[in-house]
Amino acid sequence: MSALGEAVQRRVGARVRALRAERGLTQLRLAGRAGMSRPSLANIEAGRQNVGVRALCALAEALGVRVEELLTAPDEPG
Structure with a gap:
C-alpha cells in the first residue's frame, strides 16, 4: 500500500475510534451496528485493516x- 493509502487508513481508524468514544459505544456495540466483527473493528481503529x-x-x-x-x-x- 502507498504511503498515502496508509495515512488515510490510519486517519479513518482514528476518526472511527474518536467518534465511537464520543458516543459512548463499545467496540462490540459499534461492530454489531455496522455488521462486522469486533476484531475487524479493532483492526480498522488501529489502522491495520x-x-x-x-x-x-x-x-x-x-x-x-x-x-x-x-x-x-x-x-x-468535509
Missing part, C-alpha cells in the same frame, strides 16, 4: 455521520 466502501458506509451510518466525516480530520472541511 483496509476499510472497503461498504464497511465505511456501514460505520458512518452506525455512527450517525456522513462518510466524508470519517475521511477528514475534525478540523478539516
Whole structure:
C-alpha cells in the first residue's frame, strides 16, 4: 500500500475510534451496528485493516455521520 493509502487508513481508524468514544459505544456495540466483527473493528481503529466502501458506509451510518466525516480530520472541511 502507498504511503498515502496508509495515512488515510490510519486517519479513518482514528476518526472511527474518536467518534465511537464520543458516543459512548463499545467496540462490540459499534461492530454489531455496522455488521462486522469486533476484531475487524479493532483492526480498522488501529489502522491495520483496509476499510472497503461498504464497511465505511456501514460505520458512518452506525455512527450517525456522513462518510466524508470519517475521511477528514475534525478540523478539516468535509
